[in-house]
Amino acid sequence: MNGDPSTPYSRDLGDELRQVRERFTTFRGRKIARMLGWDPGKVSNIENGKVRATEIDLVQYLGRCGRSQAFIEDFLDRYRSAFDHYFVQVPDNLRTMAMAESVADTITSYNLTYIPGLVQTEDYARALYEARAVLAPELIDAAVRFRMERQAIMRRHDRPDCTFFVHENALRLQVGGAEVMEAQFKRLLFRTHSLRVVPAASGPAGVLLANYVLWEFEKRDNVAYTHSDLAKVFVQDQVGVQRCKSIFTRLDALALSEEQSRHTVADLAKRPREDLNGRRLHLA
Numbered sequence: 001m002n003g004d005p006s007t008p009y010s011r012d013l014g015d016e017l018r019q020v021r022e023r024f025t026t027f028r029g030r031k032i033a034r035m036l037g038w039d040p041g042k043v044s045n046i047e048n049g050k051v052r053a054t055e056i057d058l059v060q061y062l063g064r065c066g067r068s069q070a071f072i073e074d075f076l077d078r079y080r081s082a083f084d085h086y087f088v089q090v091p092d093n094l095r096t097m098a099m100a101e102s103v104a105d106t107i108t109s110y111n112l113t114y115i116p117g118l119v120q121t122e123d124y125a126r127a128l129y130e131a132r133a134v135l136a137p138e139l140i141d142a143a144v145r146f147r148m149e150r151q152a153i154m155r156r157h158d159r160p161d162c163t164f165f166v167h168e169n170a171l172r173l174q175v176g177g178a179e180v181m182e183a184q185f186k187r188l189l190f191r192t193h194s195l196r197v198v199p200a201a202s203g204p205a206g207v208l209l210a211n212y213v214l215w216e217f218e219k220r221d222n223v224a225y226t227h228s229d230l231a232k233v234f235v236q237d238q239v240g241v242q243r244c245k246s247i248f249t250r251l252d253a254l255a256l257s258e259e260q261s262r263h264t265v266a267d268l269a270k271r272p273r274e275d276l277n278g279r280r281l282h283l284a
Helices: 008-024 029-036 040-047 055-064 069-079 095-103 122-132 137-155 168-172 178-188 200-206 238-254 258-277
Strands: 086-089 106-111 161-167 194-198 212-216 223-227 232-235
Touching: 008 040, 008 055, 008 069, 008 095, 029 040, 029 055, 055 069, 095 137, 095 212, 095 223, 095 232, 106 238, 122 137, 122 178, 161 168, 168 194, 168 258, 178 258, 194 238, 194 258, 200 238, 212 238, 223 238, 232 238
Parallel strands: 106 161, 161 194
Antiparallel strands: 086 232, 106 212, 212 223, 223 232
C-alpha cells in the first residue's frame, strides 16, 4: 500500500470540486480555506481526492461556492462511494476512467473483440460505434472526439509505458472497409507502445471473459478496471489487483513476442489490398 489512499473516483470528484470553485467563485484555494476556517492543506487534499471530506465539510464548501441544495445532495450521494475499493459506474461516465489513465505510469490491457481505444484511428472508432449501435447516432461524433482526445497521452514525452494484449480475433474482425482496417493496422505499428498479439491457436486459454486494464502508479495504489455495455468496474482492492496481474502474467506466456506481433500486424495490413484483384478478404 502507498501513503496516498485516493481512488480514481475520489480524484475525479475532488477535481470536480476544484472546477466548481474556479467556475462559480473568484476564490483561490487559500481564500476559501480562510473563509471556512480550514488549513489550506485541507482544501488541497480534498480537491486532489487524497482525504475523505465529511458531509459537513462538503456542505460548507459547496455552499460557499453558491451551489443549490439539489446539487449538494446529488454530490453527497456520489461522494459516499468515492473511496470504495470496488465501485461501479454507468457506462457513459468516461471522466473517471480518462483521468485514471492520464496519470498512470504504466498501462496494460487485454482486448478480445476490438482494438484498444488508445490506439484506434478515428475512422475505426466511428465505424465501431456505428456498427455496434450502442449509442444514439447523434452522440457518436462526441464519443469519437472524446476517444481521440484521450489519445493525447500517447503523444506526451512522458507518456505511460503501455502494453496492449490484443487477441487475434480483434485483428481479424472487419470494422469498416478494407481501407479503414489497413490504416488501423498501420496505427498499431507506431512505436508509442508495446503490442502483443494473443494468437487464436492459444485456444480457450487466450479467450478471457472480459476486457481488462491495469493502471500502475508510482505513488498511488494500482487499479484494475473492466467494462461492458452495462457498467464500468474499478478495483483497488489488493486481492483484485493481484488477480488482474496474474491474468497478464498468463497472457505474457501465451502471446506472441513484440517482434512476432508486429510482423503479424504488418502482414494483415497488406492483405486488404487483395480486394483490388477481386478477391474479397473477410476478417470477421
